[in-house]
Amino acid sequence: MSTGRLEGKVAIITGAAGGIGTTPDRLERPRMNSINHQVRLTARPSGLPKPTDWELTTEPVPVPAAGEFVVAISHLSIDPAMRGWMNAGASYIEPVQTGAVMRAGAIGRVTASEHPGYASGDHVYGAFGVQEFARSDGAGAA
Amino acid sequence: MIGIAGGQAKCDWLVDELGFDAAIDYKAQNVRQELRAQASNRVDVFFDNVGGEILDAVLTRLARGARIVICGGVSQYNAEQVRGPANYLALIAARGSMTGMVIFDYADRFPQATAELAGWLQQGRLISREQIVEGGVGAFPETLLSLFAGENTGKLVLAL
Numbered sequence: 582m583s584t585g586r587l588e589g590k591v592a593i594i595t596g597a598a599g600g601i602g603t604t605p606d607r608l609e610r611p612r613m614n615s616i617n618h619q620v621r622l623t624a625r626p627s628g629l630p631k632p633t634d635w636e637l638t639t640e641p642v643p644v645p646a647a648g649e650f651v652v653a654i655s656h657l658s659i660d661p662a663m664r665g666w667m668n669a670g671a672s673y674i675e676p677v678q679t680g681a682v683m684r685a686g687a688i689g690r691v692t693a694s695e696h697p698g699y700a701s702g703d704h705v706y707g708a709f710g711v712q713e714f715a716r717s718d719g720a721g722a723a
Numbered sequence: 724m725i726g727i728a729g730g731q732a733k734c735d736w737l738v739d740e741l742g743f744d745a746a747i748d749y750k751a752q753n754v755r756q757e758l759r760a761q762a763s764n765r766v767d768v769f770f771d772n773v774g775g776e777i778l779d780a781v782l783t784r785l786a787r788g789a790r791i792v793i794c795g796g797v798s799q800y801n802a803e804q805v806r807g808p809a810n811y812l813a814l815i816a817a818r819g820s821m822t823g824m825v826i827f828d829y830a831d832r833f834p835q836a837t838a839e840l841a842g843w844l845q846q847g848r849l850i851s852r853e854q855i856v857e858g859g860v861g862a863f864p865e866t867l868l869s870l871f872a873g874e875n876t877g878k879l880v881l882a883l
Binding site (some may be wrong): 582600625627628629630632634635637654655657658659660661662663664665673674683685698709712713721722723 | 739795803863866882
């Protein structure tokens with residue numbers, strides 16, 4: 582069973598969450614990579630998720646505001662419970678909204694920080710989502 | 724302690740490496756019959772992550788005061804019509820209970836758990852197996868689907 586990868590299906594999203602107020606000339610470039618690849622939920626599946634239920638999007642790597650840090654994600658936790666998060670309706674956690682980056686537990690290292698509790702290079706985990714870089718205020722992270 | 728898994732390799736791992744007393748291969752064996760044979764004193768606690776036919780089979784073999792913990796139900800996650808447990812009335816005779824469990828309720832104790840689990844891993848008292856898929860975020864959709872086909876053999880991780 583293969584769904585095919587999301588190659589060649591790239592949408593440029595500007596001004597979306599994570600990229601608000603950032604323009605390329607303002608971006609710091611602490612790493613070679615200045616593009617953040619993300620997987621967004623585009624439709625609520627019926628039955629097994631289909632390739633068309635997802636979209637691979639890109640946006641500039643976010644910059645932390647005061648009280649925030651940015652993490653470069655190295656590993657994502659892939660869990661059966663993710664299927665339930667894709668459904669509308671009340672559950673033990675808010676559904677992932679269509680158009681939003683898919684929720685996922687993740688680990689990575691801080692690349693930039695304006696948060697007093699986190700420094701560049703720190704190893705962190707949290708619900709950072711299916712993307713390469715995430716901006717966080719530290720809620721649910723450690 | 725009895726584990727239920729799909730395929731001989733997973734069942735061997737449960738018994739030989741993880742220390743289960745027995746394992747039932749739900750793909751090749753009759754779960755209800757095997758529970759009768761392997762758990763002759765019936766089932767005291769069932770920690771359920773699958774639901775469906777397995778849950779129904781366990782319901783027929785409950786000990787008095789049995790507790791069923793519903794942590795997940797992977798057999799039903801992609802069903803357009805969720806199938807309920809047909810044998811739930813067995814809870815009456817067993818004076819049994821069925822309770823949902825959500826790990827986020829214990830978030831304030833995650834640091835304590837992380838420290839204890841890490842210690843047990845280092846001491847060899849806890850055995851964990853990871854299956855790390857190298858593929859980047861573009862491989863997420865197919866990696867997620869592998870969970871619903873019984874393909875993975877450990878904690879599934881996608882490396883970016």
